[in-house]
Amino acid sequence: MGTPKAALEWHGSTLLDRTVRILARATNGPVVVVRAAGQDLPQLPEWVVVADDPLEGKGPVQGIAAGLAALTGRADIAFISSTDLPFLHPVFIQSVARVLKDDEGTDVALPVARGYKQPLAAAYRVSLAGAAERLVKEDRLRPAFLFDECRVATLDDAELTRDPLLAAVDPDLDSVLNVNTPADYAAARARPAPEVTVQLFGTLARGGNAGGRHAVRAATVGGAADAFTLVFDRHVTAVLNGDQITRDPATPLAAGDTVYFLSADAGG
């Protein structure tokens, strides 16, 4: 496509930046980016851990091994994603990861969505790092070899959308739609930003911004603020889905999100 996938733009963000922020939103845990040795990466948030892939051209299992190794001691479960999933939804990540949280006997939660296995949109136990590394050394580089050695729960479309929240926000499982060709990328860019609901409170709800909830299209919190010509400065905070609070305009939004803008000063 002429440009590394990580650096492709989508509604104001690079694909990599959006992916790591979506992962951070969904997991509230550390985010590791695995890169080939010497690979230039687009700008990333300072909290991202960058791990170098020591071996080039070894495919996905090598990336999985490096990522899991970097997370060892920091987390028990990892959601592993490729960088080219512009529609990856936090609820998809949480729903897949929950399979491992709920069943300690399962090592991998593997979506089989839209007709394909999705090893790069799946949840893994971090304890698989050693097995993955050994497979690389043995030059057994397909994820299927790793799956042969552990307990895998496959999640087809029906199982995935049994989660009512996921069914509501990502009914077609667009989370796993990747960008492999210029045509894919063009199609992804042609899609509008996610539809989200915004409500402004207090003195922010003036004039046309008053009146409760507003449906807008915005890929980031900053974009949602722009839709209301709201100055998103230190006097304003945003609350995602009544839960996470942020003052970072780059915080990504996904379909179905609710964003509240509040005065940053809660004194009373």
Add this chain to the structure above:
Amino acid sequence: MPAGGYFGRVLVVDVTSGTGLSRPLPDSVLRGYIGGSGLGTWLLYQLGTPGADPLGPRAPLAFVFSPLVGTPLTTSAKFAVVAKSPLTGMLTDALASSQFAIAGKLTGHDSIVIHGRAPELSVLLVDGDGIRLIRAAHLAGLTAADTDRRLRGELGRGWRVAAIGPAGERGIRYATISHDGRHAGRGGLGAVMGAKNLKAVAVRAGTKVATADPAAVLAAARDLRERSFGPATAKYRELGTLANLLAFNAISALPTRNFQAATFDGATELAGPPAADATGDVPEDVAGLRRVARSSCASCTIGCEHIYRSRGGKQARVEYENVFALGPMCGVSDPDAVLEASARCDELGIDTISAGGTIAWAMECAERGLIDAPWLRFGDSAGLLRALDEIGGLSTPLGSLLAEGSRRASRTVGADSASFASHVKGLEMPGYEPRTLHAMALGLAVNARGADHNRSGAYEADLSGDLDRLDGGDAHVAAAIETEDRAAVMDSLILCKFLRGVFSDPFTEWAGLLSAVTGWEVSGGELHETARRIVMAKRVYNIREGWQPADDWLPERLLIEPLTLPSGRVAALTADRLRAMIDSYYKLRGLDPEGRPDLATVDDLGLA
């Protein structure tokens, strides 16, 4: 004595004998404790008899001014009232703003400390000529506002009055002291004053106070005034603190039905009108309430007071805390009833937060069959108003029980009622849900005053986006300490907290103000040390008065009943998590594992 800002004297009045003694205050104390809350703590430690009954004659009641009072700095016309609380048995320090601060300081004293008990209901007069006690039998039973009007009419121009209502005379443990419509509200200071047989204290200016660098003070005042018109104070100017109601409801931080929930279906009904539009016009007749006026404290450019009138014609100043406590906390969504209840609290002279918290506890007791009061149910407006009347009049056994506050009342009722009595150290909880605001949870637990949102503004950290408000840990501890330190300085200078957002480098900027007024060369670092000294001195005072490690804790309900947020995330504040945060707080504050400072630290406080 410093070149400006102080008189270097405290007036100690014995109302038993009707005598007063002006005593010097050492420079080291003024610089080390500044004024207001800090100086009041030092005075209470010095002048209070250890272990004394807060409603007894030996308990001091201190009106404490500060170096900025009398300057043109916006929001500086404030004073602290400091005493041992009859609710908590520990230190309470309520701040308020009015001309009383200016007139009181210009009597020529940095503080007026009262002890003893007048032989009959009296008014204490203080001016440049000294003190005198006058009889107040004709004021008995009057509201604080009526007392203020009557006295000012009788005394003539220049007098400013702080008075108690009927609740203070009757010793209700959360009675307030009021002046110019403002209240020193929390902790039962009105009961302390009533126990001294004082209906009011009236002060009249008799002198002037200098500032060390008048030009610098004036320049700072102009700058601060400009900043006070900016976005950091827009919420207060345009809506008042009531703006918190819908916002807190949206983020599951609005305590509801005695902390059984953190969102309230009736919040929208209660929230009042939306903001004024760009022209400044105020919408009318929203949800039955009509905003009829907006006003300011003395020397304030913010103007956060928003006065509403109900359909029945009652007017009351509406704040988030009184609407929370008498609305969602009691399950009441009728704005007229909440406004009526607020007005009734003002007439009686009782703290709305403690009143609402205690009644909410009683409602739950009644619903569980622990109290025989079938008329007292969550959401029942008439029950709320009847309960207030019974408390104010001490007219029934239930009223007398609830006049003691939720902690004492729960000890009387027994069963498991203590587990859902929403207080810390006996002070009822403000409208901040600890399970969804973990930094605030710590701030409430360790606060010297009890469950208080003004001495610990840790909710600022929870709502900053810099940390996860549902996952309390070391970052929350550090943030709680920082906000506690800031509050200690603001409450001692004194500046209104609603101004805090205009300061980008607060300790340094506050040091600049203090330097210009006093002539001291104060640095931000010194003020940070001062903050820690004040926080520690309050803890040392409490320890002397019987504080135990178990007092730094939260109500059991908050630790065993998790909340589920609309996102599906569970907000759980467990005992283990709270214990870990408290342990970390003690460590960072230099305390031992039980929360006590070592002897060297105590010596450094200069309390002895």
